[in-house]
Amino acid sequence: MGSVIRIVLQRLALGLLTLLIVSAVIFGAVNLLPGDFAQAVLGQSATPEAVAAIRTQLGLDQPLPVRYAQWLWDAARGDLGVSFAQANFASFTGRVDPSATVLAQIGPRFANTMFLAGVTAAIAVPLAVGLGILAALWRDTAFDKGANIATLSSISSPEFFVAYILILLFAVVNPVLPSLSNIFPGMSFGERLEKTLLPALTLTLVVTAHMMRMTRAAILNLMAQPYIEMARLKGMRPLRVIWRHALPNALAPIVNVVALNLAYLVTGVVVVEVVFVYPGIGQLFVDSVKLRDIPVVQACCLIFAAAYILLNLTADILSIISNPRLRHPK
Amino acid sequence: MTPLLEIRDLRIEGRSDEEWHPIINGVDLTLGRGEVLGLIGESGAGKSTLGLAAMGYVRDGVRISGGSVMFDGIDLMNASTEEKRSLLGRRIAYVAQSAAASFNPAHKLIDQHVEAPVRHGVQDRGESIEDAIELYAKLRLPNPEEIGFRYPHQVSGGQLQRAMTAMAMSCRPDLIIFDEPTTALDVTTQIEVLAAIRDIVDQFGTSAIYITHDLAVVAQMADRIKVLLRGDEVETAPTREMLDAPREDYTKSLWAVRGYHRPEKPKPGPESVPILAVEGVTAAYGEQVVLNEVSFDIHPGRTVAVVGESGSGKSTTARVITGLLPPRSGVVRFEGEALPPSYRQRSKDQLRQIQMIYQMADTALNPRQSIAQIVGRPVRFYSGLKGRRLAARVDELLEQIELDPAIYRDRLPGELSGGQKQRVGIARALAAEPRLIICDEVTSALDQLVAEGILKLLARLQDELGLSYMFITHDLATVKAIADEVVVMKEGRVIEQGPKTEMFTPPHHPYTDLLLSSVPEMDPDWLDRLLAERRVEALGEAATDKM
CATH class of the missing domain: 3.40.50.300 (P-loop containing nucleotide triphosphate hydrolases)
Known part of the structure; x- marks a missing residue:
């Protein structure tokens, strides 16, 4: 086990390093955005003095490296700053309204996004892996081809199109599910789940194809291995051959694709959120870019980057652990 | 019933x-x-x-x-x-x-x-x-x-x-x-x-x-x-x-295949300078030492068989000689002159002198190149021939390995049998006009009849071109067939070395003895006899242990 722990620690350290580099890129890129918050909030007629005053208040007059160091140091302590858009500059007193912090802005939105991603993953991952296994088991049959065509067509259609089709089917023609996902604090889990189901189904249709095809390919890739032939020659049933003999050796590529798709669910679902008016982090991110609300944009980017790195790291670690040579050295 | x-x-x-x-x-x-x-x-x-x-x-x-x-x-x-x-x-x-x-x-x-x-x-x-x-x-x-x-x-x-x-x-x-x-x-x-x-x-x-x-x-x-x-x-x-x-x-x-036996060449005189001398070579992959003070000589025109089980360091020795793996200590001399440890530091002429033929002709030949391209590349690289003269040289090489150039020149490796592919591997090595060829298990993947053809070809080329061979193998029948001298390796060390006739006549080093006696013989009672002999020895040892 020692070697596994060492590798995991190595990967963690590498992940942190990546995050650090990404944070620098984010900070640099966001500051390259044209326009200036002070100018944007005060309008065209603002006096240069007023603009300068706000810039000083917000620390925007400091050189870039200093601001980056300050931001990074605060972020590391969990303080992501104050949302420019929420702070009331007209009556700015130096005291920050707690609801104006970036954390307060992002927190509930992020929780919603995680809830949607979680529900989607709970449906999509077992579905995709299961379909992949069955497609491998019945390869080149009508089922295999049908599953391929269905998943490929759903991934090829634009997300909003898939979403509207589902709304049409389940909210208009058969009104069983709500078409709007207006989620607010204090809702019961069941209610939340009901409201989340349609967007989750939409996203399921979007991410299933990739995972299913990789599962199928990874399994079929192993079917020519001598140990698979051996299992067949021991009289094992096809499903058992795949489940017990092929799947454990195919985990690494499957886990990687699952991680990639989960990362997409956390970071890239703006369109679906807009269609269902789902209060996730994606919409907040887009709105903040429009408003030049730099602290929120930066925090969102950082969360997205961290999600990507963390999920890929988990996939890496899981594929390492799935290798018995590393788990049980000689 | x-x-x-x-x-x-x-x-x-x-x-x-x-x-x-x-x-x-x-x-x-x-x-x-x-x-x-x-x-x-x-x-x-x-x-x-x-x-x-x-x-x-x-x-x-x-x-x-x-x-x-x-x-x-x-x-x-x-x-x-x-x-x-x-x-x-x-x-x-x-x-x-x-x-x-x-x-x-x-x-x-x-x-x-x-x-x-x-x-x-x-x-x-x-x-x-x-x-x-x-x-x-x-x-x-x-x-x-x-x-x-x-x-x-x-x-x-x-x-x-x-x-x-x-x-x-x-x-x-x-x-x-x-x-x-x-x-x-x-x-x-x-x-x-x-x-x-x-x-x-x-x-x-x-x-x-x-x-x-x-x-x-x-x-x-x-x-x-x-x-x-x-x-x-x-x-x-x-x-x-x-x-x-x-x-x-x-x-x-x-x-009959098992009967192929090449006449032994006379021993080199005392004044003969070895074409290749491996002197006290120790080599390692990372921390793991895989060769330990390995020394042996190859004299011009002779075949030295390096024998041992998998993991004994045979192929690693070849990697040190060709400069792929610089040794930790020790030196490899070619005609008395020390070769730089890494192939990167060796001159074109030094590289030309030592060529290799591999076990898996399949993977050693580029499947997308014609035979003429495969053999022609080293000709061009080492001799600078071009155009018609290059083609003529390639044809000459193909004739040397007994493949008709008119038929095989433009074929791809995939269209050749295993034995033919191995012949192309030999032609590619010959293209450099080397003095020494290292043959790494070149007949192990071939059937006996085909393998015999390859061995005969190598013997003929040796006579015609005065080549020296370092022949890496685990198959003692092959050793008996073509070697002049034998080097026995185990766990990265040379256990025993000498002329073939001496090596195949007792007394042997115990490990050589084990290797030799383990080669199956064409006698249905061989296994029984061998096991009985070994059991008696083991009983003897156990009895003395228990005392």
Whole structure:
């Protein structure tokens, strides 16, 4: 086990390093955005003095490296700053309204996004892996081809199109599910789940194809291995051959694709959120870019980057652990 | 009593290039209860295909096009999938060539062992585990109590092969198909596995089909031998009868191969400067030392065979000589002059002098280049020839390796047989006009007849061009055939070295003795005799230990 722990620690350290580099890129890129918050909030007629005053208040007059160091140091302590858009500059007193912090802005939105991603993953991952296994088991049959065509067509259609089709089917023609996902604090889990189901189904249709095809390919890739032939020659049933003999050796590529798709669910679902008016982090991110609300944009980017790195790291670690040579050295 | 297995006029076809080609053309096979039938032939003879068909199983892209397979009154050609599945693993079992590849890397040996008995409802898991431990003990595996609880990568090749035999025995089948079970093993390991397999088959009265390309091995294992050639039966006879008096020419030719023997060259004089001198070479991969103070000389025009089991450091020595692996200490001299440790620091001329031929001609040739391109590249690189003169030189080289340039110049490696590919590998080495060629197991992947052709070609080239060879091999028959001198390696050290005649006459170093005595001989009693001798020695040692 020692070697596994060492590798995991190595990967963690590498992940942190990546995050650090990404944070620098984010900070640099966001500051390259044209326009200036002070100018944007005060309008065209603002006096240069007023603009300068706000810039000083917000620390925007400091050189870039200093601001980056300050931001990074605060972020590391969990303080992501104050949302420019929420702070009331007209009556700015130096005291920050707690609801104006970036954390307060992002927190509930992020929780919603995680809830949607979680529900989607709970449906999509077992579905995709299961379909992949069955497609491998019945390869080149009508089922295999049908599953391929269905998943490929759903991934090829634009997300909003898939979403509207589902709304049409389940909210208009058969009104069983709500078409709007207006989620607010204090809702019961069941209610939340009901409201989340349609967007989750939409996203399921979007991410299933990739995972299913990789599962199928990874399994079929192993079917020519001598140990698979051996299992067949021991009289094992096809499903058992795949489940017990092929799947454990195919985990690494499957886990990687699952991680990639989960990362997409956390970071890239703006369109679906807009269609269902789902209060996730994606919409907040887009709105903040429009408003030049730099602290929120930066925090969102950082969360997205961290999600990507963390999920890929988990996939890496899981594929390492799935290798018995590393788990049980000689 | 009806035979256990009866195959009549079996025809099998394989699909390639969108067409069905015959693999087995109407072969009959009868196997009595408790009988062991040896199935022998070169690669492509259809041995494995026939062996698997005896289980009612064909690989993907292969189909049975005619004939019948009756197993104990069950017609396997017309049995349902379910019926066949209930026989596989329970009444008919299979032992594959590479145990390392045929055990699932993701599960412990014991979990794979109990799978068939539990799934077929023969034993429950607990009973099967107890039984496995007994079988492991019978097969003389070390630590039978705990070896099953390891993963395949934690167990050596010879032990895995015995564990696989135990797994095949788990349901006490009536028939086991052994498909080249010892081919991938070193000779010293092979003995133990052969003895273990034979004993356990005897003990349970199991019928077996033993597939191999090695006559000497099949002589130890089989009651009867069937010889196959390109999907046709050549002849079948009881083992002793066939060994004493093979009827067919093809069978005789198989026997004759072992007889190839190259006359020994006179010893070099004391003033002869070695063309290559390896002096006190120690080399390591990372922290792991793999060569320890290795020293030997190769004199001009001579063949030095480097022998040893896998992991003994033979190929690593070649890597040090060619400069692929700079040594930690020690020096390699070419005609008395020290070579730079890394190939990067060597001059073009130094690189030219030493060439290599590899074991797997398949992977050593670029599949997308024509033969003329493959051979032409080193010609251009070392001699700078171009255009017509380059083509003429390539043709000359192809003639030297006995391939007609008009036919083979524009072919791709995929269109050549294994032996022809190896010849192209030789031509590519010759293209540099080297003085020394390192041959790394060049005949190991070839059938005996083809291998003999390669050895004869190498001998002829040596006479004509005055080449020196360093011949890396684990096969002592090859050593006997062509070597002038022998270097025996074990665990990265040179154990013994000297002229061939001295090495093959006693007294030997104990390890050389073990290697030599482990080479199977074409005598059905050889294994019994050897085991008896070793048992006596072991008893003697044990007795002195216990005192």
